[in-house]
Amino acid sequence: MGVIQVQEPGLFTTVQDLGREGFGPQGVSASGAADAVSLRLGNRLVGNAEGAAGLEMTLLGGTFVFSDGAIVALTGADFGATVDGAQAALWTSMVVKPGQTLRLGPTRSGARCYLCVRGGIEVKPFLGSASTHILSGLGGHEGRSLRKGDMLKIGPANGAVPKRRLSANALKHVLPRKVLRVTPGSQSDWFPEAAQRMFYESRYRVAEESNRMGIRLEGGAVPEVAGGKMISEGVSLGAIQVPDGGQPIILFVEQQTTGGYPKIANVVSADFHCLGQLRPRDEIRFERVDWAAARSLLREQEKFLASEDLILG
């Protein structure tokens, strides 16, 4: 068991695992990694259980000193990582020797880069999960994003792991899509034809003020609905709500559990990981699929993630 010394935290770095389900009745949303596919793969590369806690870095990475060394993997977006100045590749396990420094910079591709460590990041779980819930200041490392000088404990792990990397074929699969597939939302039929056309034919830009709670979009304003009186109801991950003004908001991992705006669509589960890689000013659009298609996309993704030839020794 070792420690990670946070020399620079980066822009917004939090401890995340796959989140905590089951506490909706208390108003607690699941939270968890914004790009769960990258976290899961990173954990597999270092020989952890898929749901072990890692660090989620946002747009600008941090600098970490491993006083006792560690086996690590970086996944997700390319933040130009180096270990003691030497370039460090994504999607592969690597040995960081005692005293070495892992330094990450600004993103060159998506929004989030994951640092997974053999043994996982050890924090006191809150409601069964290591995931940081920023808004309520709970979970993760002291319920907040990392600061300079923080010391993180690495969990115990048995035995060494052979060097592992992701197959080239698998890499194609994890590339985040910019055309997000959606199913109808709870109030889809409140939106008339013109509103639907606006929504499905527009390109939307990701707004600066997007975060883990919600991804705010700017683009073709969806006309106001005349469908009915909205009563606050439970909302799903990836729900696309249309507030007054017509600029859609995608509810994300640290979402509110209930909401009072009509929902025109819902991003399919198989594309959630793509949401985690959206940067401010990225352009996206939406493509409608039916329930059967959404289900099979999810099945395919899980099949892909479970496949034997995904990770090469």
Add this chain to the structure above:
Amino acid sequence: MDTSASEGARFQPASDQSLLITFGTEISLTAHQQVMKLLRLLQSEPVASVRNLHPAYCSLLVKFDGLRISHDEVEAILREYLARLEEVKLPEPRLVEIPVCYGGEYGPDLPDVCALHGISSAQAIELHSSATYLVYFLGFVPGFAYMGGLLEALVTPRLATPRRKVPAGSVGIAGNQTGVYPFATPGGWRVIGRTPVAMFRADREELSLLSIGDRVRFTPISAERFAALEKEWA
């Protein structure tokens, strides 16, 4: 969407891994009790592959593992649960008292609320603290209770522009609802006071002070009492 005041439950997929059950299209005690009973039954006899439940005024969102179960299968199971709602006994509701320091720096919107209704702040405080409220559900953020029962004379629309940050403990009103912000969050409810009570604590067995179905009364306290309680409970 079915807008008739139809009896019974309506099922609708909300996403590829969730199903929304709606009891009518109006906020009512009957719908609230149905939500509570179904929630209670699902909590005491959990359905495999159901991962989360999000209750609201007259609906329950059921999140499930789409790899193991389909919308149709979840609906079929829930219909069996619904058929047994009659047998669910709800516990006697708890009455929870929440001390509130009204107005001043803690209740920046109290003057506007008074002006809108043409009443004094003493009258507004009396109106807010004389009613007994019902916790319809917890939502939005951890421990945020949506309470109904605001007296007609205090019914006030939300702020045109939500605040970027409402301090934790702020007591707000919006429409015919009242609620307490457990954490410093953005919010558009009109803030009329603040409580020193922690609405949600990770180190407490009951994380949330309030639960669905609770009855709540607010007790006015002075700024001195607020400071003393805040110190005592820190």
